Amino acid sequence: MQEQIKVAVDAMGGDHAPAQPVKGAVEAVARRKDVHVFLVGQKGVIEEELKQCAYAGDQITVVDAPEVIETAEPPVMAIRRKKQSSIVVGMNLVKQQEADAFVSAGSSGAVLVGGQVIVGRMKGVERPPLAPLIPTEKGVSLLIDCGANVDARPSHLVQFAQMGSIYMKHVMGVEQPRVAIVNIGAEEEKGNALVKETFPMLKNCPDIHFVGSIEARDIPKGEADVIVCEAFVGNVILKLYEGLASTLMRVIKQGMMTSLKSKIGGLMVKPALKQTLKAFDATEYGGAPLLGLKGLVVKTHGNAMAKEVTNSILQCATFHEQEINERIKNKLEISSKEE
Amino acid sequence: MQEQIKVAVDAMGGDHAPAQPVKGAVEAVARRKDVHVFLVGQKGVIEEELKQCAYAGDQITVVDAPEVIETAEPPVMAIRRKKQSSIVVGMNLVKQQEADAFVSAGSSGAVLVGGQVIVGRMKGVERPPLAPLIPTEKGVSLLIDCGANVDARPSHLVQFAQMGSIYMKHVMGVEQPRVAIVNIGAEEEKGNALVKETFPMLKNCPDIHFVGSIEARDIPKGEADVIVCEAFVGNVILKLYEGLASTLMRVIKQGMMTSLKSKIGGLMVKPALKQTLKAFDATEYGGAPLLGLKGLVVKTHGNAMAKEVTNSILQCATFHEQEINERIKNKLEISSKEE
Numbered sequence: 001m002q003e004q005i006k007v008a009v010d011a012m013g014g015d016h017a018p019a020q021p022v023k024g025a026v027e028a029v030a031r032r033k034d035v036h037v038f039l040v041g042q043k044g045v046i047e048e049e050l051k052q053c054a055y056a057g058d059q060i061t062v063v064d065a066p067e068v069i070e071t072a073e074p075p076v077m078a079i080r081r082k083k084q085s086s087i088v089v090g091m092n093l094v095k096q097q098e099a100d101a102f103v104s105a106g107s108s109g110a111v112l113v114g115g116q117v118i119v120g121r122m123k124g125v126e127r128p129p130l131a132p133l134i135p136t137e138k139g140v141s142l143l144i145d146c147g148a149n150v151d152a153r154p155s156h157l158v159q160f161a162q163m164g165s166i167y168m169k170h171v172m173g174v175e176q177p178r179v180a181i182v183n184i185g186a187e188e189e190k191g192n193a194l195v196k197e198t199f200p201m202l203k204n205c206p207d208i209h210f211v212g213s214i215e216a217r218d219i220p221k222g223e224a225d226v227i228v229c230e231a232f233v234g235n236v237i238l239k240l241y242e243g244l245a246s247t248l249m250r251v252i253k254q255g256m257m258t259s260l261k262s263k264i265g266g267l268m269v270k271p272a273l274k275q276t277l278k279a280f281d282a283t284e285y286g287g288a289p290l291l292g293l294k295g296l297v298v299k300t301h302g303n304a305m306a307k308e309v310t311n312s313i314l315q316c317a318t319f320h321e322q323e324i325n326e327r328i329k330n331k332l333e334i335s336s337k338e339e
Numbered sequence: 340m341q342e343q344i345k346v347a348v349d350a351m352g353g354d355h356a357p358a359q360p361v362k363g364a365v366e367a368v369a370r371r372k373d374v375h376v377f378l379v380g381q382k383g384v385i386e387e388e389l390k391q392c393a394y395a396g397d398q399i400t401v402v403d404a405p406e407v408i409e410t411a412e413p414p415v416m417a418i419r420r421k422k423q424s425s426i427v428v429g430m431n432l433v434k435q436q437e438a439d440a441f442v443s444a445g446s447s448g449a450v451l452v453g454g455q456v457i458v459g460r461m462k463g464v465e466r467p468p469l470a471p472l473i474p475t476e477k478g479v480s481l482l483i484d485c486g487a488n489v490d491a492r493p494s495h496l497v498q499f500a501q502m503g504s505i506y507m508k509h510v511m512g513v514e515q516p517r518v519a520i521v522n523i524g525a526e527e528e529k530g531n532a533l534v535k536e537t538f539p540m541l542k543n544c545p546d547i548h549f550v551g552s553i554e555a556r557d558i559p560k561g562e563a564d565v566i567v568c569e570a571f572v573g574n575v576i577l578k579l580y581e582g583l584a585s586t587l588m589r590v591i592k593q594g595m596m597t598s599l600k601s602k603i604g605g606l607m608v609k610p611a612l613k614q615t616l617k618a619f620d621a622t623e624y625g626g627a628p629l630l631g632l633k634g635l636v637v638k639t640h641g642n643a644m645a646k647e648v649t650n651s652i653l654q655c656a657t658f659h660e661q662e663i664n665e666r667i668k669n670k671l672e673i674s675s676k677e678e
């Protein structure tokens with residue numbers, strides 16, 4: 001029998017739970033016969049949703065987790081106290097190696113804390129980064145780190161570059177991922193203390209393809225595949241990306257509604273625009289992996305719809321098949337020996 | 340006789356020099372009879388441009404500066420060596436109080452260095468911030484600091500908040516400017532070391548209207564008037580703003596060109612879109628002031644057209660009329676006494 005890839009999915013997390021996570025899981029198992037999903041959450045509620053989807057197969061198991069962590073709850077406290085929440089139960093499945101990965105659209109803070117506290121870091125990983133894919137003119141780039149651990153050290157950033165390169169190569173299929181560090185100018189001598197110290201380390205790192213600094217204005221052009229920065233800056237980039245794109249879209253839609261002529265024109269451009277902007281939608285690729293853990297944790301958007309959940313589950317399958325954690329482990333071991 | 344406001348303009352700076360700065364100056368003096376402009380740069384070239392504009396008035400004086408600082412030159416060296424460059428000559432006019440302000444589209448680095456080294460900081464100002472206006476759904480916000488001095492201290496950020504509030508109130512006419520600090524979450528306990536230390540200081544600062552943290556996604560919505568951050572983060576926000584907006588526009592235009600139907604639709608929405616997006620164009624308001632100097636220095640975009648130069652000159656006039664530097668001086672003196 002073929003090896004099964006087991007993915008736990010938080011059925012209670014996000015704005016559209018449980019309907020969308022359940023729908024996403026049903027779609028994912030329909031696409032891949034070798035994937036098994038554990039839907040974690042309030043059993044009765046999930047079973048009701050599965051009925052709505054008319055799912056009657058054996059690739060989905062419901063795992064009961066009666067408690068729910070709310071988005072606003074202080075994460076550390078929530079993880080410690082709500083042992084029966086979908087996030088804690090789901091992460092424990094990964095910890096106990098009953099699942100290979102866990103996907104959640106729930107509280108970012110709780111997912112990040114749970115990943116470190118429950119699943120735990122791989123040996124040699126100094127800090128596990130959250131690495132969302134952001135859309136660019138040429139496809140997607142990995143923005144690493146956007147997590148919750150700010151004030152990073154240079155050695156963290158070098159590991160981000162190494163882990164990010166492995167991810168982009170083996171999960172996203174980019175042959176030689178270009179690594180760049182976010183900076184305020186192209187020259188090596190530019191930057192803050194962290195960037196100045198990290199730059200030569202990246203330059204001398206043998207197993208990445210470092211292309212130098214990237215200014216924020218060039219990120220949307222897709223001029224690097226792995227964009228390295230510390231989490232505060234990464235968070236600003238990620239949030240501004242989402243915020244500015246949605247504000248501009250709203251402003252453009254309003255513009256199209258100003259006259260009868262522009263309304264008619266708007267209807268005529270709509271299908272073409274939709275198609276173009278679809279390419280600018282990173283949810284096509286799944287969620288943001290939290291790398292460097294003993295197992296995979298993927299954080300999807302809080303407003304994730306079924307499609308993003310499906311894509312995240314398939315992303316977990318690729319991650320497992322490509323043995324990303326083995327590759328990270330080997331890479332970091334070699335690096336630490338070289339030092 | 341009415342008091343003249345004297346503004347020096349770098350006629351050699353930027354991608355469209357000398358034509359656009361000269362044109363911008365001619366337009367500015369046409370709008371305000373009490374403004375006198377010193378056009379600084381290669382005399383013959385400027386006089387030729389003035390002829391093209393058919394300018395024959397007495398509100399413009401040409402000041403010869405035969406040397407030109409290129410964008411790629413190391414700024415400190417350029418300022419030190421090219422004493423006869425338009426930037427050094429223009430800044431010296433401000434230093435010697437022959438001009439009230441200096442406007443340049445030239446090398447950012449040279450303008451920032453020149454501002455500090457030639458014009459000099461006001462007494463009490465720890466660090467002069469560069470504060471561009473960025474467009475939002477509701478108008479514009481002041482993003483302070485986007486300069487070249489990274490790794491700021493909390494006390495710098497508090498002064499940025501104070502200076503930015505004065506600017507937004509008295510130059511932009513915002514009655515009670517809302518001040519927010521860029522952060523990765525809304526709660527007070529979130530953030531990196533700098534933000535955590537600065538937050539309570541802003542909260543306790545009596546003469547600003549502090550509204551707390553702002554996440555990057557809310558910046559385009561216009562949820563604060565004065566957005567405080569250190570220069571590395573500010574630079575990332577500013578550049579990403581410009582880069583993402585222009586990339587999205589390009590992608591949308593491409594989308595409109597995909598079929599005959601969408602092309603016709605595109606032509607029909609174009610006027611309405613142009614109008615809407617005009618509101619999303621900060622050059623309508625002038626350039627970025629470098630605050631806290633003994634005189635005003637305004638940096639316009641490298642690709643500034645005449646309109647931005649004109650608006651920057653008018654902005655200098657308002658700055659002078661509203662006695663912004665007097666207000667900053669008084670505010671910082673009071674603050675330092677309170678400590």
